[in-house]
Amino acid sequence: MAIILKEVDAVCVGVGFTGSIAARELTKAGLKVVGLERGANRSTREDFALPNVRDDLKYAVRQELFQDTQLETVSLRHTPGETALPIRRLGSFLPGVGVGGAGAHWNGVTWRLLPTDHNLRTHLESRYGKNAISAEMTIEDFPVSYDELEPYYDRFEKLLGVSGKAGNLRGQKIDGGNVFEGPRQSEYPNKPLAMSMAGAIMEKAARELGYHPFRAPAANMSAAYTNPEGVTLGACEYCGHCERFGCEANAKSSPQSCILPVLLADDRFELRTHAYVKELLYDRQGKKVKAVRYVDTRNGEEYEQPAGLVVLGAYVFNNNLLMMQAGIGEQYDPVTGNGALGRNYCYQVSGGGATVFFEDKIINPFMAAGASFGMNIDDFNGDNFDHSGLGFFGGAWISAGTSNGRPIQTRPVPPGTPRWGRDWKKATAKWYNHAFNIGASCCNYAHRENYLDLDPTYRDALGRPLVRMTYNFHQNDFKVREYMGDVLARIARAMNPTIMSARAIPRGNYSVVPYQSTHNTGGTITGTNPKTSVVNRYLQAWQADNLFVMGASVFPQNASYNPTGVVGALAYYAAEAITTRYVKSPGPLVRA
Amino acid sequence: MTGSYEGGNAMADETIPRREFLKGAMVGTAALAAGNPAPVAAQTPAAAAAAGADAEPLLTLTATEHAFIVGAVDTIIPADELSPSASACGVATFIDRQLAGAYGMGARLYREGPFPKAKPELGYQLTLNPREFFRAGIEQANSWTRKTYGKDFDRLSVQDREAALKAMEDNKAPFAGFSSRMFFDALLQITMEGFFADPIYGGNRDMAGWKMVGYPGLPATYREDITKYFDKKYDKPPRSIADFS
Numbered sequence: 001m002a003i004i005l006k007e008v009d010a011v012c013v014g015v016g017f018t019g020s021i022a023a024r025e026l027t028k029a030g031l032k033v034v035g036l037e038r039g040a041n042r043s044t045r046e047d048f049a050l051p052n053v054r055d056d057l058k059y060a061v062r063q064e065l066f067q068d069t070q071l072e073t074v075s076l077r078h079t080p081g082e083t084a085l086p087i088r089r090l091g092s093f094l095p096g097v098g099v100g101g102a103g104a105h106w107n108g109v110t111w112r113l114l115p116t117d118h119n120l121r122t123h124l125e126s127r128y129g130k131n132a133i134s135a136e137m138t139i140e141d142f143p144v145s146y147d148e149l150e151p152y153y154d155r156f157e158k159l160l161g162v163s164g165k166a167g168n169l170r171g172q173k174i175d176g177g178n179v180f181e182g183p184r185q186s187e188y189p190n191k192p193l194a195m196s197m198a199g200a201i202m203e204k205a206a207r208e209l210g211y212h213p214f215r216a217p218a219a220n221m222s223a224a225y226t227n228p229e230g231v232t233l234g235a236c237e238y239c240g241h242c243e244r245f246g247c248e249a250n251a252k253s254s255p256q257s258c259i260l261p262v263l264l265a266d267d268r269f270e271l272r273t274h275a276y277v278k279e280l281l282y283d284r285q286g287k288k289v290k291a292v293r294y295v296d297t298r299n300g301e302e303y304e305q306p307a308g309l310v311v312l313g314a315y316v317f318n319n320n321l322l323m324m325q326a327g328i329g330e331q332y333d334p335v336t337g338n339g340a341l342g343r344n345y346c347y348q349v350s351g352g353g354a355t356v357f358f359e360d361k362i363i364n365p366f367m368a369a370g371a372s373f374g375m376n377i378d379d380f381n382g383d384n385f386d387h388s389g390l391g392f393f394g395g396a397w398i399s400a401g402t403s404n405g406r407p408i409q410t411r412p413v414p415p416g417t418p419r420w421g422r423d424w425k426k427a428t429a430k431w432y433n434h435a436f437n438i439g440a441s442c443c444n445y446a447h448r449e450n451y452l453d454l455d456p457t458y459r460d461a462l463g464r465p466l467v468r469m470t471y472n473f474h475q476n477d478f479k480v481r482e483y484m485g486d487v488l489a490r491i492a493r494a495m496n497p498t499i500m501s502a503r504a505i506p507r508g509n510y511s512v513v514p515y516q517s518t519h520n521t522g523g524t525i526t527g528t529n530p531k532t533s534v535v536n537r538y539l540q541a542w543q544a545d546n547l548f549v550m551g552a553s554v555f556p557q558n559a560s561y562n563p564t565g566v567v568g569a570l571a572y573y574a575a576e577a578i579t580t581r582y583v584k585s586p587g588p589l590v591r592a
Numbered sequence: 593m594t595g596s597y598e599g600g601n602a603m604a605d606e607t608i609p610r611r612e613f614l615k616g617a618m619v620g621t622a623a624l625a626a627g628n629p630a631p632v633a634a635q636t637p638a639a640a641a642a643a644g645a646d647a648e649p650l651l652t653l654t655a656t657e658h659a660f661i662v663g664a665v666d667t668i669i670p671a672d673e674l675s676p677s678a679s680a681c682g683v684a685t686f687i688d689r690q691l692a693g694a695y696g697m698g699a700r701l702y703r704e705g706p707f708p709k710a711k712p713e714l715g716y717q718l719t720l721n722p723r724e725f726f727r728a729g730i731e732q733a734n735s736w737t738r739k740t741y742g743k744d745f746d747r748l749s750v751q752d753r754e755a756a757l758k759a760m761e762d763n764k765a766p767f768a769g770f771s772s773r774m775f776f777d778a779l780l781q782i783t784m785e786g787f788f789a790d791p792i793y794g795g796n797r798d799m800a801g802w803k804m805v806g807y808p809g810l811p812a813t814y815r816e817d818i819t820k821y822f823d824k825k826y827d828k829p830p831r832s833i834a835d836f837s
Contacts, residue, residue: 051836054810057789062695069702076714085714088702194818239812362823366807367814407788407807419761420668420780421754425804429674432805433825458704511713 002293007306008034011292012313013277013322016101017564018550018571019313020255020263021159024229025575026309027268029583034305035269036294038276038314039098044256048104048246056406060244065105067095067315071461074317078472078509080334080449086458086466092511093347093518094244095315099273100255102315102518103564107243107370107403108219108252110162111561112153112569114382115146115182120557123383124393133393137476138344138446140556143528143537146182149569152576154185156568157217160253161225161233163371164188164217178214180378193222193236193373197363198436201356202375202400205494211377216399217565218371219253229262240404242370252370274298277318278462280310282326282544289326289547295462308586309578312524312549313571317467319553320452320523325464328543329524329534332451334470340534342453344446344525345469346558348517349477351396351440351484352504355412356497358434365436366405374401374436380487381560382443392479394443396560398487402436412437414499434498438491440484441517443560447474452523472510481505519563521555526570528590536590538577539570545588548574648685648794651692652723656744660730661687663746665783667753675800678787686786686795687726696723718770722778729775732767733760740765790833802830810836 009031012019023033042048042065058064067073069090077084096102116123119141124133133139142149166187167177192215195203199215206213220236227233234249242252250257263269274297281291281304291306312319323329324341332343376399378384387393404410412435417427455468485505492500527533530542535554541547550571552563577589650658665678665687675681690696698721710717720728737745737756745756757776759765765772786795788802790809796802802809809830817826 051810051833054812055790055792055833057785057793061785061789063700066700068700070698070700073702078711078713083708085708085710085717086702086704087714088716089700091715195822196818197823200822235815237812238814238818241812362821362825364818364821364824364826366812367818367821367826405807407801407805408785411788411805420757420783422670422672425669425672425674429804429806432807457706509711509713512715513713 002302002304004304005306007308008032009307010034010309010311011036011305011307012311013292014038014101014312014314014318015099015255015271016096016313016315017103017255017568019101019311020259021568021571022311022313022548022550022575022578023269024259024263025572025579026311027263027266029579031268031309031583033269034307035271036275036277036292036305037099037271037273038297039273041271041273042098042100042104042246042256044246044248044250048248050248053246053248054239054241056408059105059241060406061408063090063094063244065096065098065244065246066090067097072466073460074467074469075455075458076469076471076510076512078470080470084455084458084468084470087512091513092516093520094515095317095518099260099271104246104254104256105244106254106518106564109371109562110157110160110217110219110253110565110568111397112181112565113142113146113559113561114180114384116383117559117561118142118144118146118149127383128387136448136474137393138448140344140446140525140527140532142556143526144570144573149573150182150185152569152572153565155572156565158189159227159229159258159568160219161190161221161227161258162188162217162219162253163190163193163222164215165192167212167214176214178376178378179212180381180384188217189227190225191222193218193220193369193371194238196368196373196401197361198365198401199374201358201361201495202438202491205491206375206377209490209494211379213375213377216371216376216397218369220369220371221251221253227258229259231258231261233257236369238367238369238373240366240368240402240406243403275303276462277314277322278302278464280322280326280328280547282328284327287543287545289328289544309546309582310548312547313551316520316523316551316553317452319549319551321454321464321467323524323534323541323549324454324467328541328547331453334449334451337448340525340530340532342451342523343532344522344556345450345452345471346444346446346521346555347471347510348519348558348560349442349444349473349481350506350516351442351481351488352506353437353439354488354492354503355435355437355501356492356495357412357414357431357499359498362433363402363436364405364433365402365410368402368404370403373403374399380484390479390483392476392483394445394476394480394560396440396442396480396484398438398440398484398491400436400438400491405432407432415501438488440481440488441560441562442477442480442484444558445476446522446557447476449474478507517562519552519558521552521558521563524549524553525556526554527556530592536588538589539574540577540582540589542592545586548578550574648682648688650688652696653688653691656734657727657730658684658688659746660734660744663748663753664757664779665786667750667757668780668783669787670750675804678783680797681787681800682791682795682797683783683786686789686793687782689794690782690785691723691726697721725770725778728769729767729778733765733772733775736765736767736772792833799830799832
């Protein structure tokens, strides 16, 4: 039997970025908040200390900071007719575990969506006609517009201390920034990172082609920064150990480096680690989550924590799992199209990439910050270019540069080089310091057959069904890739490299083996219609008034951008609605 | 170690299986321990093999498996002017330790059944943990080379070893339970890990892998250097975790 605990004002399931932000805002409003984190505590001083924080094998290859698939994973099938099999070893994506979540081991790329990503369906229908979007492509608008979310993007960027340069300041376009971005009320809180050799090469080539190069917004500190919480982040050392690692210098924004110091010092907040939330106790009649049940992973003891308010801030899969198990909403069915829970699962489509090799230039790939340390263009992103007659919608953010030179995983060799032996050695030694990649991170628009539900066969360590992912790439994805492949080749040629890799467009099924991105989205999407969405614009569950769902699981589809900037902005937006409206008058914030 | 590693490679052509040279290996080990490597020509083949391969005690690999691993990693990364052979860099020791430890025992590997036949895009779907996988793979590789060349893999000439690995890479060696390509890919991956991981794990001895490519290792604090070395070769020697511990 579970031990029943005393009710608290609010519980945050997961203590990553969203859980920390929600907890901070709620405690500031006077609420008593408990943060339940399934993993262990992780602090910069203890866990991310030099020299061992630079252990490439332990962190990057053996996956020290990621979810342990022995305890929990998801299963995959490509179509609804197939039998799903568990992802036995993480590869394609790397969810985090422990305090800080994936926010501790991310790279730091912090985008805002384009204004037209916010009102995607409305925009595409108005520009290309009512019938332009195929019935298979179940894309939606975010119910919150760019302009509405702008102050919250701004707030999240200031929490993180994002390095960058504005390209659109209150409507004024600024060369050197991203001229395609929506209007910003203020400049980035931190100046852009230092220029890398790869970035300089990309900038020159992109300008020659008439594109608009800019530095990606980076939650890697170009200079020491004190955020509005009063927390000071250190300056980035360009160590090339962002993704998959913690940061010893607190120079990469993470819950640890940005917000936990103040949250943990507040006695209205209580952090419980090793507290694995197993289930939400749902009162269907009252449309409330009464309590959460969690397991102390040290001894298996179960606890029931009643709460007035529950913030679901786990990773995408656990947000879905907990809601599906509790039956908060109707499971999506791809045949009838009924049900919203599990609907519009999306990912990121990697556009292959081109590798360029320069005999006479030195790249020093190991001197790098995580956030795509180079130069970007957005000329082929979203609807920044005319899609008439192209047969697809959406685009990609394109970047050239290096995020690391860690040689277990990063050692480019020219096409045709064998994978081993003398010739491999020669090529590796010759080109390691003379090459970099140009990549395209493509959007992934929702498809009727891509969704999440519960696996009928495979179970996790707590005996719960795994989340089953029915997912594959579809026509739109392949066409975006093809198109971007040409763009990448054009850019590569303009760089005039000694050698460039052949145009390689990934075709075929989605594979769980190679890393692509940890940008899983959807399943508990935000919308205006309770029949097709799970949460309203304030991320409040339509079927449970006191349940707020945060993270990329609320995205109606995935734009090409990394999700964290949007996740953080929406967390602030929802937290404000909770503290200014919901706590005063609990109930639905939007009438269904 | 300085200068050419070619001598080591010439010796590797004569690799003597560990199981046979163990008794005669003391000569080479003693020479190494004295920090006084004898001239190549003066060494017996057994001693040369001991000096070329690492002589660390084993945690999990059998003598036959170790001989296979030494032969395989030295074919994947042979000695030349760029680096000593993989085994001389400790890669066989690295693999032994990895397979004996958490990774080998299946850490971070979901192992609940059932285990139906799967498309490759669904990733690893075998019941075996990495230790068991390498046991089964080495056994089949040796059995295939015995059938094809009349000998275990480690006793083949360099040329035949290259051909045998190529056949496995191209999936032309029939294996049971899993493909030879899958085995080769795992072998290649763990060899590269051993050659490029921090030396604390037993491979990348003397940071030979890092030196080969010019990776500076630690502490990787480049706030000043990022500008100073723009388009310039970074000229500081590499350092590893042990140098800061």
